[in-house]
Amino acid sequence: MSSFVEFPDEEPARPKKASYDSYVEQHEQVLSDSGTIPEAPESPVVEKKLAGKSKWKNNRIWPAVFSIVGLFTFFVLAQLWMKDATLRGFVVTGNNIIKTSEVTDKLKNLLGKRLEDIKLSDVEKEISKLNYAGKVVATKEMPGNIRIKIYERRPIALVEINGEIKFLSEDRMLLNYEPKVLDRQRLPMLTGFKAVHTKKNGMSYLDSTEVSGAISLLAATERSEFAHFILGEINVSDPKKLYARTSDADAKFIFGDNGNFDQKLDNMEVFWKQVITKRGVGVFDYVDLRFDGKIFAR
Numbered sequence: 001m002s003s004f005v006e007f008p009d010e011e012p013a014r015p016k017k018a019s020y021d022s023y024v025e026q027h028e029q030v031l032s033d034s035g036t037i038p039e040a041p042e043s044p045v046v047e048k049k050l051a052g053k054s055k056w057k058n059n060r061i062w063p064a065v066f067s068i069v070g071l072f073t074f075f076v077l078a079q080l081w082m083k084d085a086t087l088r089g090f091v092v093t094g095n096n097i098i099k100t101s102e103v104t105d106k107l108k109n110l111l112g113k114r115l116e117d118i119k120l121s122d123v124e125k126e127i128s129k130l131n132y133a134g135k136v137v138a139t140k141e142m143p144g145n146i147r148i149k150i151y152e153r154r155p156i157a158l159v160e161i162n163g164e165i166k167f168l169s170e171d172r173m174l175l176n177y178e179p180k181v182l183d184r185q186r187l188p189m190l191t192g193f194k195a196v197h198t199k200k201n202g203m204s205y206l207d208s209t210e211v212s213g214a215i216s217l218l219a220a221t222e223r224s225e226f227a228h229f230i231l232g233e234i235n236v237s238d239p240k241k242l243y244a245r246t247s248d249a250d251a252k253f254i255f256g257d258n259g260n261f262d263q264k265l266d267n268m269e270v271f272w273k274q275v276i277t278k279r280g281v282g283v284f285d286y287v288d289l290r291f292d293g294k295i296f297a298r
Contacts, residue, residue: 085115088144095150097132097178103148106130115140123148129201131176134169155181156218157190157234161204170219172211174204186229188221188244190214192237213242213257220261226269249281256290264289271295 087110092100106126110118123138127148135151155167155175167175168190181187195207214236221227232247243252255264267289275297276284288296 085142085144087111087113087115087118087146091141091145091147093147093149095152097152097181098130098150102130103127103150107146110146115144115146118146120146129203131203134171155185155187156215156222158187159190159193159206161196168206168211170215172205172208172215174206188218188231189233190218190236191233192235210236210239213239213255213259216259217242217244217255217261220265223262224265224269226272227265230272243286246281251281251284252286254286254288254290258290260292267295271297 089111090104090107092103095103106129107123110123118140120138120140123146124136127133127136127138127150132152133150134153137149137151139147139149141147153169153171153173153175156170157168159166159168159174161174165177167177167181167187169175174196190211193206193210195210196204197207198204214234217234221231230246231244231253233245235243235245235252239257241254242257243254245252253268255261268287271287272281285298
């Protein structure tokens, strides 16, 4: 009797787990044998994808839920705080010419009042009465402050009103003279205007029909390094013949009221370099820049 155990040359076939491929190959035979189609086996790949998708959704939902709950909680606490909080002070920003004390003095009667009872629109309206205050934005802050952001008016020219020097802003408002303004910039003098109007809040301003062209010319002058240092006066006595003078001569550079001031200033610079540097500005009574491509001088 042999002491060796014989093994077959090939291992017996192991039963395979049903798959989609075998299902597709076999379902016709099964149908012919039994008359019914067995249920397809679950795909492990599909199961894995579905599980991953569900997990991904859960990972995205929870942060959103926590965010909503957090915002709601913050809103509720803020409302509760607002009901009992009183005004302790002010935070003033954006002011360069306006003194912080000017702002706080106007609002000191609000200190100690409940923040809920203070209207921010009233705060903004009160600060807007200050001479250099343009746009004012007020907000309430924890634990009991009001933050005031001031966008100051910017002077663009000097004017003389009843013997008193003032500044003109971009929105035609007359501003009190502040010497430190001229420490940072050079401003021409605006002359020839006639009308000065006054608002209900006491602020004075110039008439738009007289000075709108001059304001546009001043804006163009700021964009021209040459003109910014040459022009010393802008006259609006006749808006259709709006003209400027240099700081050291009486010759008129006529710009008119039809706009296109950037191009006219460029033409003026060319004429200055090609003609005036050779002959001098004092020999001319006027230089007319109103016409495209042409300069008339006398």
